[in-house]
Amino acid sequence: MSNSSTLTALVHTLRHEAEGIISVDLRPHGDSVFAPFDAGSHIDLHLPNGLVRSYSLLNSPAERGRYVVGILRDRGSRGGSQWVHEQLRVGSTLQISAPRNNFALDTQASHSVLVAGGIGITPIYCMFRQLLALGKSAELIYCARSRKEAALMEELNGINAKVVFHFNDEKDTLPDLRHYLAGQPTDTHFYCCGPTPMLDAFESTCESLGYPHAHIERFAAAELPPSEEAQDSYSVELKKSGKTVLIEPGLNLLDVLLEAGCDIEYSCREGVCGSCETKVLDGEVDHRDSVLSKAERAANATMMVCVSGCKSRRLVLDV
Structure with a gap:
């Protein structure tokens, strides 16, 4: 539930992106006007079953008048991604929020390293394309359980830039982030979006390597209990x-x-x-x-x- 104003969006296209992942192309409906957005932004989908879920925009900010999100059917879905995969249809309408950005991209950085885990590729792909479009130095590390569960592979294989893939089933191991991130200049900006264990490993790795510019976006809330100084009233x-x-x-x-x-x-x-x-x-x-x-x-x-x-x-x- 939200008391924020929402926009009416038309489901223009549903596309199979990878095993368990679809993309949803949303267009303005009726009097709705889509606001421009920056790379790293997300929108809320207000689903007919009463749930509200946030999804990152993966299309280019240069594209006006459409929002594209990638949605993984979560194995532990409480009715959000499951509803989208089973019930959403082309031609239906959804209430959505305007874009918000808690994962802003620093386009002035001398070099950027972007790390994606699974469906975390959605904002990372948008940010990577934005940096390359601006002629900036950037590289991407894309980790997933398997190649068949990795979205946007065709698009990434067609990009003329450094992209490193790590598929757990092919490497027979989880990614060693220290191996992938070591040796970068300290003024490099690092970005990571993915599951909680990867984000925790990314933050600790950047800290141990002395990288001050580490940015993350979480899908799920971290379990943070009240501090010892927290007041009861x-x-x-x-x-x-x-x-x-x-x-x-x-x-x-x-x-x-x-x-x-x-x-x-x-x-x-x-x-x-x-x-x-x-x-x-x-x-x-x-x-x-x-x-x-x-x-x-x-x-x-x-x-x-x-x-x-x-x-x-x-x-x-x-x-």
Whole structure:
């Protein structure tokens, strides 16, 4: 559920991309106008069964008037990807959000290394094409369980740039990220999208190799319990409305803000999509999201109110 405004999109094309993966080509329907987007962006699909799911855009930002997402039929699907694979049809309509970007591409980097795991190729492919279109130095490392489960292979084989493939069944081992990432200049920007174990390995590898510019995007929320400094109860001053609300044990900050009449966009309620990002004016946040980087958390300028808490007794939000 989301209180954000949505657009009506027409399902123009459904295409088999790999085993268990389809792409969905969405076009504006009725009075809808698709906003432009940057590489690394995602949109929310508001499914007829009541679920909201976020998917990365894989087509070129230069293409106006269409959004293309790649969707893996998740083995543990709770009804999102399963519904898309079984029920979605060409010609049907969906409510979608405008694009958001928590995985922004630095197009000024001297060199970029992009790492994709499985369906994580969707934003990575878009970013890779964008860098190459701009004449930038970039290389791609694409990891998947098998070649038949790897989407966009035909497109990647046709790109005149360095692309390294690692298929677990052919290599008979999981990818050694240190082997693939070592030896790069320290000003290189690294990007990774894929399953949680790969992202964790990517972050620790970049840190151990002394690479300061490491960027990730998660599909699923990281399990982040409250910190030892987290307060069981705290007050929140709402700067725009002048109200003050109390967050008591067991209450969710987002729920309390919505009940107080705050106009806050939200979607995943898991700290992954970034739609509920809210400006922090005062107080110390207990960050539990999977969106903000370590530096952004340290800056304490914004928070994801759907999952995060507070380390101080008082919090002031710009709502």
